[in-house]
Amino acid sequence: MGYSWNWGIFLQPTATGDGTYLGWMFYGFKVTIALSLSAWFIALVLGAVVGILRTVPNKWLSGFATAYVEVFRNIPLLVQLFLWYFVMPELLPEKLGDAFKQSNPIVQQFLSSMVCLALFTSARVAEQVRSGINSLPPGQKNAGLAMGFTLSQTYRYVLLPMAVRLIVPPLTSEFLNIFKNSAVCSTIGLLELAAQGRQLVDYTAQPYESFIAVTLAYLLINVVVMFGMRWVEEHVRVPGYIGGK
Amino acid sequence: MHDFDWSSIPNALPFLWDGMKISLEITLSAVVFGIVWGTLLALMRLSSVTPLSWFAAGYVNLFRAVPLVMVLLWFFLIVPHLLESIFGFPRGSDMRLSSAIAGFALFEAAYYSEIIRAGIQSVPKGQMAAASALGMTYGQAMRLVVLPQAFRNMVPLLLTQGIILFQDTSLVYVSALADFFGAAYKVGDRDGRLVELLLFAGAVYFVICFTASRIVRYYQNKLKTA
Numbered sequence: 001m002g003y004s005w006n007w008g009i010f011l012q013p014t015a016t017g018d019g020t021y022l023g024w025m026f027y028g029f030k031v032t033i034a035l036s037l038s039a040w041f042i043a044l045v046l047g048a049v050v051g052i053l054r055t056v057p058n059k060w061l062s063g064f065a066t067a068y069v070e071v072f073r074n075i076p077l078l079v080q081l082f083l084w085y086f087v088m089p090e091l092l093p094e095k096l097g098d099a100f101k102q103s104n105p106i107v108q109q110f111l112s113s114m115v116c117l118a119l120f121t122s123a124r125v126a127e128q129v130r131s132g133i134n135s136l137p138p139g140q141k142n143a144g145l146a147m148g149f150t151l152s153q154t155y156r157y158v159l160l161p162m163a164v165r166l167i168v169p170p171l172t173s174e175f176l177n178i179f180k181n182s183a184v185c186s187t188i189g190l191l192e193l194a195a196q197g198r199q200l201v202d203y204t205a206q207p208y209e210s211f212i213a214v215t216l217a218y219l220l221i222n223v224v225v226m227f228g229m230r231w232v233e234e235h236v237r238v239p240g241y242i243g244g245k
Numbered sequence: 246m247h248d249f250d251w252s253s254i255p256n257a258l259p260f261l262w263d264g265m266k267i268s269l270e271i272t273l274s275a276v277v278f279g280i281v282w283g284t285l286l287a288l289m290r291l292s293s294v295t296p297l298s299w300f301a302a303g304y305v306n307l308f309r310a311v312p313l314v315m316v317l318l319w320f321f322l323i324v325p326h327l328l329e330s331i332f333g334f335p336r337g338s339d340m341r342l343s344s345a346i347a348g349f350a351l352f353e354a355a356y357y358s359e360i361i362r363a364g365i366q367s368v369p370k371g372q373m374a375a376a377s378a379l380g381m382t383y384g385q386a387m388r389l390v391v392l393p394q395a396f397r398n399m400v401p402l403l404l405t406q407g408i409i410l411f412q413d414t415s416l417v418y419v420s421a422l423a424d425f426f427g428a429a430y431k432v433g434d435r436d437g438r439l440v441e442l443l444l445f446a447g448a449v450y451f452v453i454c455f456t457a458s459r460i461v462r463y464y465q466n467k468l469k470t471a
Contacts, residue, residue, distance in 0.1 A: 074412075074451045074454035075451050076415040078416055079443070079446055079447045079450055086439050090247040090440050179312075180310075180313070184312075186419075187314075201322060214315065215315060218311050218315060
């Protein structure tokens with residue numbers, strides 16, 4: 001094949017003189033983690049609100065929530081990202097848009113990516129929250145209301161404590177997805193893991209080592225998240241349900 | 246506030262349509278190859294031959310753990326070179342479309358195989374037992390009894406995955422292949438009308454995917470009541 005393997009490349013100083021190539025990889029790894037975790041946090045909060053709204057007995061609120069979910073689910077992630085990065089600053093009031101465009105490019109890329117991933121994922125989280133609430137027997141809500149709870153008390157004390165525990169397993173796969181989806185953000189120039197892998201190919205001409213290392217890094221994230229979530233799942237399982245104790 | 250000017254879209258429609266044809270070509274070929282290869286993977290995963298089921302499990306878990314963007318980059322930057330050096334293809338031949346189709350098909354097969362595996366497992370065990378009792382071999386029972394029932398139940402899920410795949414084809418942007426989104430971006434960039442073209446692309450994707458998912462849901466409800 002005539003390819004000369006050189007795994008030592010990662011320890012060599014970079015062409016731009018800022019540390020080693022391994023340091024570049026590690027920087028990308030940190031960006032991927034920071035981006036995914038912050039977006040995940042926002043997605044959980046927003047997704048919970050929208051998911052609850054989809055189940056409330058008010059046509060306007062549930063209609064709004066349905067529209068929200070449909071919009072974010074039926075436009076490709078890449079298109080959404082470009083809309084946030086290129087279009088949003090133009091549509092904002094001029095002062096705000098200019099302030100955004102004059103800020104540090106890294107901040108611009110990171111903010112756009114975070115908002116995009118968060119809203120994209122929140123629509124998926126909302127669907128899980130909705131199906132969690134709908135999977136509860138209707139008697140639970142009726143019993144709560146019959147006891148004299150208001151609707152919000154019924155949600156707060158009866159429905160949500162159960163629903164939250166039921167949706168942990170499906171949320172695991174959404175959590176894994178957000179790390180994988182963050183790779184899309186390399187297209188607007190954010191130097192996360194996949195982008196660093198590509199840059200390494202350009203600078204070192206060692207494509208196999210670079211791509212294998214990046215792929216392994218994603219596998220590592222995957223394995224850690226899976227074990228972490230398995231631990232959470234075991235602790236929140238509802239006794240008596242399928243998969244429960 | 247931005248001054249909208251949509252005038253560059255009508256003239257660009259033929260070019261955008263060419264892009265859409267590429268998106269659809271990638272989607273259709275990847276769906277077909279993905280389902281065929283996914284079915285084989287699902288059968289391997291459920292087979293009693295341990296090396297086969299390990300191979301299938303490893304394949305599926307590997308592809309499901311890696312971002313699609315990474316898989317596409319492998320197929321755009323590395324696999325063509327590999328093929329050039331192994332089979333002696335002329336250097337620099339344009340393999341982007343075939344690479345894209347191969348990348349999507351191999352990636353989606355992992356997701357299809359999980360859907361198909363669940364579909365096969367949802368067919369009651371008695372069906373397989375009855376087929377064996379009638380003297381069918383394992384292959385005959387799978388082909389004539391289990392798979393037709395499994396596929397009937399899986400059609401909505403397979404179609405939904407197809408819609409997701411159609412959305413994901415926009416990621417061939419990383420190879421500068423002019424699919425629908427790539428075409429829209431190029432036109433917007435050329436005319437300095439990126440805002441309008443991106444909004445237009447988003448609207449087109451929304452209309453197509455929303456309509457398709459409504460049709461799938463209608464079909465799903467019909468299947469349920471049948």
